């Protein structure tokens with residue numbers, strides 16, 4: 001197993017730039033910045049990714065209340081623009097656990113957040129920071145869920161919201177949400193990565209405040225997924241899970257969970273040996289992170305042509321890779337790619353347990369099954385799979401994966417005949433019905 005490198009890095013002392021014990025550090029060169037004075041998403045000196053840092057990192061005893069803001073001691077503010085979010089179920093799925101063959105399998109269903117995905121956790125914090133910085137317009141590029149969450153939180157905060165979507169590649173439920181919550185929706189003739197390029201340009205020209213996961217404060221909110229999993233699993237099992245398997249797009253959650261664990265390790269609340277192995281899953285048609293892990297690359301290579309039915313993770317240039325690759329490597333995890341067919345099967349497997357998820361979410365379970373079959377995951381492991389978005393986000397994919405409705409006549413006897421497996425004519429007492437009836 002890889003040696004655990006769980007240091008937070010950067011200055012150990014509070015820099016002058018800090019505001020109430022919070023500051024930003026460049027993960028590449030270590031430069032520090034004031035958190036809310038100017039709008040910046042990357043390092044002024046080297047363009048590296050920024051990370052929020054705190055004078056104090058929390059222990060489990062510091063957490064109080066429910067939902068994302070239970071973890072305010074690990075966040076830049078005490079409270080934010082809330083709907084409220086977090087506190088999602090950690091489902092037991094005993095049949096699937098037996099079928100896949102691990103000691104414990106639990107499903108952390110992030111589809112149960114207010115707008116139906118984990119993005120709400122990032123937005124409750126990100127929009128609070130936008131208020132602090134004092135901006136007029138919020139913006140994001142999105143494969144769908146980010147736009148749905150930003151539109152709702154932007155509406156709640158009474159801020160103008162602009163979303164850029166790849167034309168024709170966003171699931172219907174997500175566009176409907178952005179639309180009804182009042183965002184201005186621009187459909188770009190390009191993929192998600194082109195949308196992100198444009199919105200980054202707009203942000204750097206001061207046209208909007210960027211709320212993609214490149215914004216370090218989004219990831220602060222998403223850390224709370226990690227805190228919740230650890231707390232809940234420990235409550236139930238008296239130990240922490242061995243592994244967390246999650247779908248990967250821009251790799252924001254992978255980076256956020258890794259940061260949550262490092263902060264707990266720094267405070268002494270979590271032993272380095274208890275940090276779960278972060279295991280990322282991508283669709284075969286959009287798997288730059290898997291390529292980087294398998295080939296031991298220092299960074300991901302951009303995939304210009306990406307395709308998968310799991311549109312939420314149809315991403316070829318994961319911006320958080322520099323934060324997430326060490327997360328996978330230093331926790332002893334791995335990354336794996338799965339086919340769209342296996343993703344749909346996993347979506348059905350979860351649905352059979354009553355857990356309704358969108359395709360990207362099911363990738364975690366498909367990935368776990370693959371790693372169990374290859375022997376990379378041990379049967380004795382305690383595993384949590386993250387399911388990131390709700391089934392209703394992508395009704396078309398759900399309908400395709402599920403059974404077709406059966407047309408029946410408007411007649412109880414005929415419905416009973418149909419249920420008994422008899423052929424029933426749809427035109428009731430029409431000529432065809434009479435003929436078929438006579439033949440029976």
Ligand SMILES: Cc1ncc(COP(=O)(O)O)c(C=O)c1O
Pocket residue numbers: 117143144145146213247248249250251252253254312313358360361388389
């Ligand atoms: C449902 C769903 N799953 C997974 C992801 C990918 O998450 P991340 O960018 O944190 O890897 C997204 C967002 O892009 C999503 O909407």
Ligand SMILES: [Zn+2]
Pocket residue numbers: 026027028029030031043044045046047048
């Ligand atoms: Zn730098």
